[in-house]
Amino acid sequence: MQCNTPVASEVLNVVLAANIAPDRQDDTQLLQAINTLIANGGSGGNGANGGGFGAEIGSVTAFAMPTPPEGWLVCDGSAVSRTDYADLYAAIGTVWGDGDQIATFNLPDLRGEFIRGFDAGRGVDVDRVFASDQLDQMQQITGSIGAVSRFNSPEGVFSYSTQSGTTDATSGITNQDRLLFDSADSPDARVGSETRPRNVAMTYAIKAFYPVA
Numbered sequence: 490m491q492c493n494t495p496v497a498s499e500v501l502n503v504v505l506a507a508n509i510a511p512d513r514q515d516d517t518q519l520l521q522a523i524n525t526l527i528a529n530g531g532s533g534g535n536g537a538n539g540g541g542f543g544a545e546i547g548s549v550t551a552f553a554m555p556t557p558p559e560g561w562l563v564c565d566g567s568a569v570s571r572t573d574y575a576d577l578y579a580a581i582g583t584v585w586g587d588g589d590q591i592a593t594f595n596l597p598d599l600r601g602e603f604i605r606g607f608d609a610g611r612g613v614d615v616d617r618v619f620a621s622d623q624l625d626q627m628q629q630i631t632g633s634i635g636a637v638s639r640f641n642s643p644e645g646v647f648s649y650s651t652q653s654g655t656t657d658a659t660s661g662i663t664n665q666d667r668l669l670f671d672s673a674d675s676p677d678a679r680v681g682s683e684t685r686p687r688n689v690a691m692t693y694a695i696k697a698f699y700p701v702a
Contacts, residue, residue: 500519503519503522503523503526504518504519504521504522506522506526507521507522507523507525507526508525509521509522509525528699528700528701544696545580545696546576546577546579546580546696546697546698546699547577547580547581547695547696548695548696549564549597549599549604549693549694549695549696550693550694550696551691551692551693552691552692552693552694553691553692554692555692556692557692557694559700560696560697560698560699560700561694561695561696561697562574562577562596562694562695562697563596563692563693563694564596564597564598564599564600564693564694564695565596565598565599565600566585566586566595566596566597566598566600567595567596568586568588568589568593568594568595568596569588569593569594569595569596569697570592570593571588571592571593571594572592574697574698576697576698577695577696577697577698578594581594581695582594583595584619584620585597585598585620596695597620597693597695599693600693602622603688604693605623607619625683625684625685626684627684634668643668645674645675645676646670646671646672646674646675647668647669647670647674648669648671648674649667649668649669650667650669651667
C-alpha cells in the first residue's frame with residue numbers, strides 16, 4: 490500500500506507492526522493497532538516476544554504487590570503446562586525443573602531468596618552452575634588462646650565460667666576458667682538462624698505470556 494505523506498506512512502507502519510491488514514475504509518485501525526501493541530508488550534499481534542516496549546518472555550521482575558499483573562507468574566517453583574506456556578517453555582526450558590518430565594516444567598522458586606548474578610567464569614562465585622542455589626554462609630574466622638588460669642573483666646560477646654577445682658601436684662587445688670563466646674550478648678545484636686543484610690519483601694514474577702486485548 491502506497492502512502493502519500495510521512496504521517497500516513499507512520500500510521501501504516503504502526504498498523505503493520507500489529508499484524509493488522511491495512512484497510513482504507515476502516516478508520517479505527519490505528520487505535521486497534523495501538524491497543525494490540527500495548528496488550529502484547531509491544532511485540533505485535535503474535536506476541537512471540539517482548540519487542541522494544543514490553544518485558545521479554547522469561548524475564549523476572551519484582552512487584553510491589555502480592556499478586557503480579559496478567560501475563561506474569563509468581564516465581565514459586567510451580568510446575569506449569571508446556572503447552573499453555575509454550576513461549577515461556579521455549580525460553581527457559583527445564584533449567585529450573587522438568588516437572589513431570591512429559592507435560593510440565595517448573596518455574597524458578599525465588600520465595601525468600603536473594604538473587605546473585607551468574608558468575609559465568611569470572612571467578613568471584615567459583616564453579617557456580619546456572620540456576621543453582623546456595624545455603625547461607627559466613628567467611629571463616631580463626632583465632633587462638635594460650636593456656637590461662639583466670640580471665641579478667643570479659644566484655645561484649647565474651648564471658649567465662651569457673652570450672653570445678655583440679656588437683657595440682659605442686660600448688661594443690663586450682664580453679665580453671667572456661668572462656669565463652671555468644672554473639673547474642675553483643676550490645677544491640679540482632680541474632681538468629683541466618684546471616685543476612687537489610688532487606689524488604691517483594692514478589693518476584695516471571696513474564697510468561699502477553700495478554701490478548
